[in-house]
Amino acid sequence: MRFTFKGGVHPPYRKYTSENPIKEIGIPEEVIIPLSQHTGAPAKPLVDRGATVYRGTKIGELQGFISANIHSPTSGKVKRVFEWPHPVALKSLPAIIIEPDGEDTLDESIKEDADYLNASPQEIVERVKEAGIVGMGGAAFPTHVKLSPPKEKPIDTLIINGAECEPYLTADDRLMREQADEIVQGAYLIMKAVGAKRGFIAIEDNKPEAIEAMEKAVRDYPDFRVAVMKTKYPEGAEKQLIWALTRRQVPSGGLPMDVGALVQNVGTSRAVYHAVRYRMPLIERVTTLTGGAPANPGNYLVRIGTKVEDLLKMTGGLSEEPVKAIMGGPMMGIAQYTLDVPVLKGTSGILLMTAKEVELPRERDCIRCGRCVEACPMFLYPTRMAHLIKNKRFEEAREIGVLDCIECGSCSYVCPARIPLVQYFKYAKAELRLLAQKA
Amino acid sequence: MSGNSLYITPSPHIFAREDIRGIMWRTVASLVPPLVAGIYFFGLRALLLTVVTVATALLTEYLFLLLRKKDTSAVFDGSAVITGILLALILPPRFPLYAAAIGSFFAIAFGKQIFGGLGNNIFNPALLGRAFLMAAFPVESTVYSPPIRSIFGLDVITQATPLTAMKFSHIKTPYINLLIGNTGGSMGETSALLIILGGLYLIYKKYIDWRLPLSYIGTVFLLGGVFWLINPQKYPDPLFHILAGGLMLGAFYMITDMVTSPVTPKGRVIYGIGAGIFVIIIRLFGGYPEGVMFSILLMNSVRPWIDRLIVPKRFGEVRK
Numbered sequence: 001m002r003f004t005f006k007g008g009v010h011p012p013y014r015k016y017t018s019e020n021p022i023k024e025i026g027i028p029e030e031v032i033i034p035l036s037q038h039t040g041a042p043a044k045p046l047v048d049r050g051a052t053v054y055r056g057t058k059i060g061e062l063q064g065f066i067s068a069n070i071h072s073p074t075s076g077k078v079k080r081v082f083e084w085p086h087p088v089a090l091k092s093l094p095a096i097i098i099e100p101d102g103e104d105t106l107d108e109s110i111k112e113d114a115d116y117l118n119a120s121p122q123e124i125v126e127r128v129k130e131a132g133i134v135g136m137g138g139a140a141f142p143t144h145v146k147l148s149p150p151k152e153k154p155i156d157t158l159i160i161n162g163a164e165c166e167p168y169l170t171a172d173d174r175l176m177r178e179q180a181d182e183i184v185q186g187a188y189l190i191m192k193a194v195g196a197k198r199g200f201i202a203i204e205d206n207k208p209e210a211i212e213a214m215e216k217a218v219r220d221y222p223d224f225r226v227a228v229m230k231t232k233y234p235e236g237a238e239k240q241l242i243w244a245l246t247r248r249q250v251p252s253g254g255l256p257m258d259v260g261a262l263v264q265n266v267g268t269s270r271a272v273y274h275a276v277r278y279r280m281p282l283i284e285r286v287t288t289l290t291g292g293a294p295a296n297p298g299n300y301l302v303r304i305g306t307k308v309e310d311l312l313k314m315t316g317g318l319s320e321e322p323v324k325a326i327m328g329g330p331m332m333g334i335a336q337y338t339l340d341v342p343v344l345k346g347t348s349g350i351l352l353m354t355a356k357e358v359e360l361p362r363e364r365d366c367i368r369c370g371r372c373v374e375a376c377p378m379f380l381y382p383t384r385m386a387h388l389i390k391n392k393r394f395e396e397a398r399e400i401g402v403l404d405c406i407e408c409g410s411c412s413y414v415c416p417a418r419i420p421l422v423q424y425f426k427y428a429k430a431e432l433r434l435l436a437q438k439a
Numbered sequence: 440m441s442g443n444s445l446y447i448t449p450s451p452h453i454f455a456r457e458d459i460r461g462i463m464w465r466t467v468a469s470l471v472p473p474l475v476a477g478i479y480f481f482g483l484r485a486l487l488l489t490v491v492t493v494a495t496a497l498l499t500e501y502l503f504l505l506l507r508k509k510d511t512s513a514v515f516d517g518s519a520v521i522t523g524i525l526l527a528l529i530l531p532p533r534f535p536l537y538a539a540a541i542g543s544f545f546a547i548a549f550g551k552q553i554f555g556g557l558g559n560n561i562f563n564p565a566l567l568g569r570a571f572l573m574a575a576f577p578v579e580s581t582v583y584s585p586p587i588r589s590i591f592g593l594d595v596i597t598q599a600t601p602l603t604a605m606k607f608s609h610i611k612t613p614y615i616n617l618l619i620g621n622t623g624g625s626m627g628e629t630s631a632l633l634i635i636l637g638g639l640y641l642i643y644k645k646y647i648d649w650r651l652p653l654s655y656i657g658t659v660f661l662l663g664g665v666f667w668l669i670n671p672q673k674y675p676d677p678l679f680h681i682l683a684g685g686l687m688l689g690a691f692y693m694i695t696d697m698v699t700s701p702v703t704p705k706g707r708v709i710y711g712i713g714a715g716i717f718v719i720i721i722r723l724f725g726g727y728p729e730g731v732m733f734s735i736l737l738m739n740s741v742r743p744w745i746d747r748l749i750v751p752k753r754f755g756e757v758r759k
Contacts, residue, residue, distance in 0.1 A: 011453055167453065239754065252755045325445050330452040337447055351452070358446065359454055364513075365558030367459060368746075370648065370702040378754040383702055384746065401753045409451035416459045417558070423449040 002205055004230035005240035007377040009410045011167050011233055011331065013206060017290050018170040020298035022178055025314045027074050027100045031305030032084050032342035033059065034095040038134040039141045040066030045096055051078040054107035056281050059096050062129070068142040068345075069132035071281040072107075073303035076100035087327040087341035088334060095342070098305070109279070116189075116277040124193040124276050131275035132345075133282045137161060137172075137236065137265035138328055140346030143272065146262060147193045153257040157246055158196040160187045162203040162210060162266040163229055163236030166329025169349040171286040172266050174299040176203065176210035180217035183266050186273035188221060194262055199224040200245050201266075206231040233331060234408040238263045240377050252404050267348075282345055289315060293322035293352035302343050308350055309339040322352035331409045361418035372411035372421055378404050382411040382421045389428045394435065402428045459557070462646055462697075463517025469640045470524050472633035473688065477626040480586035481532035485626045491536045493523030495543035503552035518557050522546050525565035525692060528627025529685060529732070530572070533584045542572040562739045563699045566732050573732075583623040600624045601683040602728040605675050617682035628685045638691030647695035650707045655690045656681050658715025666723060674723060686718065689731035699739045706749040714738040 036042035043060030053059055053072035060070035079099045083092035113119065119127070129144035149155055160183065164172040176183060184201075191199050199221075201214050205228050218224040227245055229235050239250045241263060248259035256263055264272075267285060274280040283304050290297045295316040302311060308325065312318060326333035327347055343350070372382035380401045388397040402425050411421040477485045500519040504511045526543055546568025554560040573580045583600050600623045601612035616622050620630025628634075641647040663680035680686070685693075694700060694714055701710050714734040721730025 249755045323446055332450050335447045367558045367697045368702050369697045373702055379751045381750055400750050413451045414455045416462055420449055
């Protein structure tokens with residue numbers, strides 16, 4: 001039986017790089033570490049121009065409850081702390097710019113704990129926090145916060161998210177095939193940290209090799225099972241995944257812990273393993289370089305802070321000129337105005353599309369076909385919400401659920417009139433936030 | 440590398456292949472079976488009628504897009520062609536051509552463009568055009584010539600349309616003729632079989648929601664059945680109700696019009712049931728033998744309220 005949710009769409013998957021093994025690309029000539037790579041407050045810089053840093057040196061300290069540490073991905077000197085184009089904010093934000101020395105010397109603080117499997121829950125959370133781990137599926141929510149639910153919200157179910165429902169992306173697929181044991185060990189540690197009783201590893205059925213690898217890896221873990229999911233977008237969306245596996249609905253405005261669930265991406269799970277065992281902070285990740293433009297698309301192990309421009313140089317450049325550069329997948333990814341932007345902790349893919357691959361939509365009037373209503377995995381009323389928002393009736397849009405939108409883009413994807421529905425909802429959310437602040 | 444020539448657009452960056460144009464033109468293709476049936480049974484005059492309504496519809500569309508300073512390429516999005524064909528299909532086969540042209544002009548001009556073009560019209564343009572012709576050309580609108588040929592050796596039914604025969608003379612046309620289509624009637628309404636064929640294609644392509652034809656036909660069948668059980672001498676049986684007249688064409692091609700029917704699944708069921716009730720009321724108690732056209736036009740006017748009142752229950756919603 002395959003698990004799934006209601007609604008959603010079937011985009012073409014275009015997983016061109018699923019047979020490309022993960023390849024390490026090495027150290028670029030410059031790394032850019034933005035202070036804000038996560039949901040929440042930006043980190044406070046701990047170093048200034050001229051400081052010597054090593055691979056894994058903490059260079060930014062988290063500020064407040066929802067925030068994350070940042071670390072140097074290699075050894076070298078801090079060139080400056082200055083504003084740099086940010087791939088999510090789409091403007092320049094403070095970043096620590098490091099010039100690597102090429103030695104890649106490890107920071108002294110990073111030592112293996114041979115007894116890591118006996119780390120206490122508090123210790124696990126502490127090491128995850130220290131390592132600056134955030135959700136690597138794209139949302140980049142600080143992981144230690146998710147691992148610290150309040151007492152009155154016990155978590156019984158852990159879901160390791162290997163759905164990878166975004167078209168084009170194959171980083172998680174490769175990671176599951178190649179590092180299944182590390183993912184499962186990370187999952188075991190997370191489970192221990194929150195005291196969950198059972199764990200699922202959720203994988204879409206278009207990744208049979210990953211399913212096989214993970215099934216082999218969980219054999220010795222009776223509390224874990226691999227859950228084969230239907231290939232449908234957005235199968236890997238948190239709330240949809242929880243419902244598909246447990247039939248529990250995260251209440252509107254609530255969090256997974258409200259229904260006793262915790263979802264972590266496979267890459268995050270592996271990062272937790274490295275943090276708890278080796279005390280290794282999150283300074284590199286696997287990201288998919290794909291689309292028609294790169295000469296050598298593939299799954300690359302990249303140091304956080306590597307510029308897209310450099311990543312391209314180090315992998316053989318372009319075969320065709322891109323007309324669109326997207327950080328993330330084609331459904332939720334963000335179009336970039338420059339290739340100078342760095343790879344962040346949450347960068348699951350870099351999609352460089354050629355003119356042939358890109359459709360520039362021309363909006364027409366809604367013909368009320370109802371496809372958006374059918375596609376919405378949150379059972380919202382996209383066409384009506386868009387109509388209200390166009391007329392600046394934000395409060396009414398809120399009443400019928402615009403704040404519940406998970407911005408998956410299914411509505412915009414299916415719309416035959418090419419109305420940028422999800423864009424209207426993001427706009428309305430921002431407007432409603434402003435209104436709430438004023439009130 | 441020219442990083443300065445990158446397109447910035449909001450996500451998503453890929454789209455379902457099908458746009459408005461694709462939907463409309465494939466709907467046109469699905470209208471070919473009933474159109475061919477009409478031409479077979481009523482001759483080339485039926486084809487001529489269709490050419491006139493389609494050409495007028497396109498011309499009117501173009502003219503209005505030009506006047507409204509809109510993108511005139513929209514004239515070829517297929518929607519005006521659908522209106523033209525549908526109007527021809529619901530007219531008597533020998534309807535005067537000049538009158539058909541006036542009806543087609545009215546359908547596009549006052550049924551669609553005046554509201555702001557495709558997507559903004561309240562009423563189904565083809566049905567509005569037909570209603571206008573009913574008022575403007577009452578005699579021509581009700582003179583139905585019999586088919587010119589038959590098929591499978593069946594007798595040609597030469598009397599008035601099955602519904603008229605039933606309503607005013609209590610003569611029942613055999614089911615097989617209703618199914619195949621060799622009876623008097625509007626050009627494209629007579630062959631239930633070929634209409635269902637085109638309709639199933641539309642359901643398969645998800646251009647129409649099966650809930651609409653099912654709730655509409657189902658209501659006519661059930662409610663018609665109730666009256667038939669009460670008085671079988673006076674009222675026709677439910678099978679006759681659903682096979683005769685314009686119900687099939689209405690159920691698969693008119694009530695299902697995306698623009699003028701509700702958006703939500705629940706809203707569509709309510710809409711179909713409402714229209715079904717009107718069909719029976721008009722057929723059994725109204726002055727006209729047929730109620731399909733008015734049933735849908737009446738529900739068209741209720742549609743905005745249905746869309747406003749029926750809001751889907753959200754994921755994780757806590758209703759107070």
